[in-house]
Amino acid sequence: MNIAVCIKQVPDVPSIRIDKQRMTIIREGVESIINPLDCVALEAAVDLRDKEGGSVTVLSMGPPQSEEALREALAAGADRAILLTDPNFAGADTLATSHVLARAISKLEPFPDLVLCGSQTIDSDTGHVASQIAQELDLPQVCGVNEVHVEKDFLVVKRVSDRFLDTIRVSMPAVLAVSRELCVPSHIPFAHLERAFSERDVIRWGMDDLDLKPEEVGFKGSATWVARLHTPPAKRKGEILSGSPQILAGYLVKKLEAMGIIDEEDKKP
Amino acid sequence: MKKTRNRNSARGVWIFGDYRNYFQDRVTLQLISKGKELAQKLETEVTVIVLGDGIHQYAMEYVAHGADIIIAVNDSRLKEYQVETYAAVVAEIVEGYKPEILLGGATSFGRELFPRLAKRLNTGLSADCVALEIDPESGLLIQTTPAFGGEMLADVVTPNHRPQMATVHPGIFKERPHDSGIVGRVLYPEIDIRPDERVQLIRSRPHRTGKTNLEGADIVVAGGRGMGPKEAFEMLYELAELLGGEVGATRPAIRAGWADEERLLGQTGKTVKPKLLISLGTSGALQYTAGIQGAETIIAVNRDPNAPIFKMADLALEGDARSIIAALLEELRKRV
Numbered sequence: 001m002n003i004a005v006c007i008k009q010v011p012d013v014p015s016i017r018i019d020k021q022r023m024t025i026i027r028e029g030v031e032s033i034i035n036p037l038d039c040v041a042l043e044a045a046v047d048l049r050d051k052e053g054g055s056v057t058v059l060s061m062g063p064p065q066s067e068e069a070l071r072e073a074l075a076a077g078a079d080r081a082i083l084l085t086d087p088n089f090a091g092a093d094t095l096a097t098s099h100v101l102a103r104a105i106s107k108l109e110p111f112p113d114l115v116l117c118g119s120q121t122i123d124s125d126t127g128h129v130a131s132q133i134a135q136e137l138d139l140p141q142v143c144g145v146n147e148v149h150v151e152k153d154f155l156v157v158k159r160v161s162d163r164f165l166d167t168i169r170v171s172m173p174a175v176l177a178v179s180r181e182l183c184v185p186s187h188i189p190f191a192h193l194e195r196a197f198s199e200r201d202v203i204r205w206g207m208d209d210l211d212l213k214p215e216e217v218g219f220k221g222s223a224t225w226v227a228r229l230h231t232p233p234a235k236r237k238g239e240i241l242s243g244s245p246q247i248l249a250g251y252l253v254k255k256l257e258a259m260g261i262i263d264e265e266d267k268k269p
Numbered sequence: 270m271k272k273t274r275n276r277n278s279a280r281g282v283w284i285f286g287d288y289r290n291y292f293q294d295r296v297t298l299q300l301i302s303k304g305k306e307l308a309q310k311l312e313t314e315v316t317v318i319v320l321g322d323g324i325h326q327y328a329m330e331y332v333a334h335g336a337d338i339i340i341a342v343n344d345s346r347l348k349e350y351q352v353e354t355y356a357a358v359v360a361e362i363v364e365g366y367k368p369e370i371l372l373g374g375a376t377s378f379g380r381e382l383f384p385r386l387a388k389r390l391n392t393g394l395s396a397d398c399v400a401l402e403i404d405p406e407s408g409l410l411i412q413t414t415p416a417f418g419g420e421m422l423a424d425v426v427t428p429n430h431r432p433q434m435a436t437v438h439p440g441i442f443k444e445r446p447h448d449s450g451i452v453g454r455v456l457y458p459e460i461d462i463r464p465d466e467r468v469q470l471i472r473s474r475p476h477r478t479g480k481t482n483l484e485g486a487d488i489v490v491a492g493g494r495g496m497g498p499k500e501a502f503e504m505l506y507e508l509a510e511l512l513g514g515e516v517g518a519t520r521p522a523i524r525a526g527w528a529d530e531e532r533l534l535g536q537t538g539k540t541v542k543p544k545l546l547i548s549l550g551t552s553g554a555l556q557y558t559a560g561i562q563g564a565e566t567i568i569a570v571n572r573d574p575n576a577p578i579f580k581m582a583d584l585a586l587e588g589d590a591r592s593i594i595a596a597l598l599e600e601l602r603k604r605v
Contacts, residue, residue: 018420094384095393123417125536125556126396131352131384140353140467143381156471161350161377162290165476171467180530223393223430226423229416232555232577240574242587248570249596252547255568255584259545261488261512262604 001054001150003045004105004112005078006133007038009062009069010123018231034069037118039076039185041178044148045116046077052150055079057108061089061100067202075188075196086206091219098132100217103210106137113172114155119144119179130177140174146181278367279431282308284336285359285373285382286319288327289350290439296374298334298444300437303401304372305335305445307410310403311369314338320358322348332453335445339455340366346462349473350378353465356385362458363390363432370410371432372401374439383436392430397536398437399559409433415536415555422555440540440563483532488514489543491534491561492590494521495550495571501591502527505549508594511601517541519557535560550590553578570594 012031019026034042045056058073060066061084070081084104092100105115115134120127127143134141147158154171159179170176207217214220241251256262282304286297297317304315314337319328321343328339342358359382363371371386373379375397387394399422400413409426410433416423427433483489490509496502502522509516518528519535534541536556546564551557553569553576561567562581569582570590579585586593 013417016417016420018417093393095388095391098388120537125415126384126394127380128384128387128394128396131381132388135356135385135388140465141381141385142468143352144377160476161381163476164289164473166470167472169469169471174467223387223391224395224412224425224427226416227411227426228424229421230424231420232422232558232580240579240585240587242574245588245592245596248586248588248593249600251584251586252568252593252597253600256512256545259566261545262601 001048001052001114002108002110002112003048003054003056003114003116004108005038005042005045005056005058005073006101006115006117006129007042007058007060007069007073008035008121009033009060009066010035010121013122032065032068034072035118035121035123037120037178037180039118040180040182041116041118042073042076042078043183043185044178045114047183048114048148048150049077049079054113057082057112059084059101059104061085061092061097063090070202071196071200072188072193074200074202075192076185080203081200082203082205084205084210086217088207088214088220089218091222092217093222093224094126094128094132095223096217096219096221098129098136099221100210100212101129102133102136103212104205105133107205107210111173115139115173115175117175117177119177127177130175134175137175140170141176142168142170142174143177144179145176146179148176148182279369281313281316281366281368282311282370283316283318283363283368283372283432285371285379286317286324286327286331287374287376287379288319288321288324289378290374290376291327291330295444296376296379296437296439297331299439299442300372300374301331301335302445303437303442304370307370307401307403311408313369316340316366316368318359318362320347320355328455330447332451333447333449335451336453339453341455341457342460342462343457344460344462346464349470351465351468351470352378352381352385353468354462355382356389357465358460358462359386360389361460365458368432371434373434373436375436376439379436383434387434390432390434392432392434393425393427394434394436395425396436398435399441399555401435401437410435415559420554438536438540438559440542441559483515483517483534483539483541486515486541487544488512488547489517489534489541489545489561489564490514490547490549491517491519491551492522492527492549493519493551493557494525495552495590496522496594497525497527497550499525499527504591504594504598507598508547508601511598514543514545519551519554548578548582549594551578552576553581
């Protein structure tokens with residue numbers, strides 16, 4: 001079973017700070033990580049390969065430094081890593097991103113039986129790319145997958161969708177977007193990381209390797225543009241009160257009484 | 270922005286009728302209401318496209334909530350929500366009628382269908398919008414969506430492709446009142462339906478994760494990173510019990526394992542509209558605040574006086590959430 005896994009290197013979002021003057025994010029001091037749900041997809045792919053045989057190819061579109069994420073994926077057990085990088089790829093929306101990823105997958109030999117993606121990334125949170133790869137490659141798709149069983153040439157998968165637990169039979173090749181319930185990524189031993197960073201190769205494909213034109217990729221190939229970035233407007237302007245925990249708890253009690261949530265008479269002597 | 274209105278003579282505001290979620294989150298009704306507003310500015314009509322088997326009742330509900338036109342594809346082969354087949358059918362109809370705007374709920378199904386559909390139509394899509402407006406100059410749909418983990422908002426436009434597509438989280442817009450006196454047109458287009466046989470739904474069962482009644486709760490106490498570790502977070506359950514409310518959590522708190530996924534509030538979790546929300550140790554990232562902005566009163570407790578959560582709080586308390594909740598519990602335990 002040959003599996004392709006799409007991963008993205010993302011800034012560790014909780015540590016992001018914003019430069020409010022320039023309306024940009026401050027990347028300095030922010031660690032880059034593999035998108036957490038992509039780690040789940042990668043772990044599932046490695047497990048399936050270990051059980052069923054075959055290979056795991058991990059792909060990522062991004063700037064040259066995304067190579068780190070791919071090396072980490074090799075350390076986690078992937079057989080081959082491909083970095084899709086080209087200055088023309090910059091500024092891509094999901095339409096343009098999925099175009100590059102789908103084209104790269106279509107060039108893999110043999111064509112994968114399964115494409116795995118995380119359901120969404122922590123930086124842009126759209127959850128579009130898996131569905132769009134499936135559409136471009138004309139493959140069936142299931143999103144939010146939390147269980148996978150391999151039968152001969154098809155998969156039986158489970159997912160929760162809008163308060164329904166679905167059990168779905170999907171023939172291969174197929175695209176699955178995984179949820180965090182699918183599995184827990186295992187810890188990568190330091191020795192594996194060391195080997196991946198010193199000895200392993202990361203293949204690089206640019207626009208020409210994928211037979212793509214500048215107008216199909218990156219900003220030019222995107223249908224959506226960001227017209228403006230702004231911070232969320234302040235909705236209410238409550239006064240900020242400070243003091244000891246007892247004083248502040250006292251304010252809370254008064255507020256709860258004023259709202260009729262707790263009753264003053266209830267107070268025991 | 271140059272004038273790009275009615276590119277390729279696209280016209281009309283369309284909404285995907287996601288009726289499977291009708292009784293829970295009514296997101297289609299909320300979108301019809303917002304769609305009416307957008308359509309008035311564009312001097313056009315609101316159309317709801319609805320696919321399925323036995324969908325007449327939903328079509329009538331959509332009319333009563335303000336839809337001008339219903340495009341109904343009623344066919345037993347569409348009984349199950351299947352993304353490949355639905356994308357093919359909706360795409361065929363959209364290509365025939367060329368709407369200017371196509372909106373859908375960011376339900377699980379909407380999140381699965383809309384990207385596939387956008388790709389099929391070779392157009393853009395913005396996810397989980399928190400606001401939609403028509404730009405008065407260009408006539409473009411301004412799709413406001415959280416960026417960088419919700420720290421900022423991005424105004425996204427789709428200048429050169431049609432339709433302009435967006436998904437919207439349930440609970441963002443208010444539905445219009447039901448009016449059974451409204452008359453709408455229902456169209457039944459002829460469509461060649463070919464179910465995708467590569468995917469078969471073996472079983473679909475209602476899935477109840479929810480022992481919680483977060484969405485219906487009058488009081489919600491929500492904890493974030495500042496309510497850790499787990500032992501401290503546990504205090505929220507006692508507070509919720511004493512106040513007769515429910516516990517909610519932010520993504521970092523859930524990632525840390527202090528609460529179950531079903532308690533997640535915000536963009537990818539639940540939207541709540543309680544009378545009172547007490548937000549403890551949460552900085553106020555937009556992906557969280559998107560889920561609580563409907564609260565009537567918000568009390569926020571945080572160490573950082575510059576925390577964004579204070580900008581949306583009615584009562585802002587600067588201090589350590591754990592110490593304050595401990596003191597509050599002590600006070601409340603004295604009462605019945």
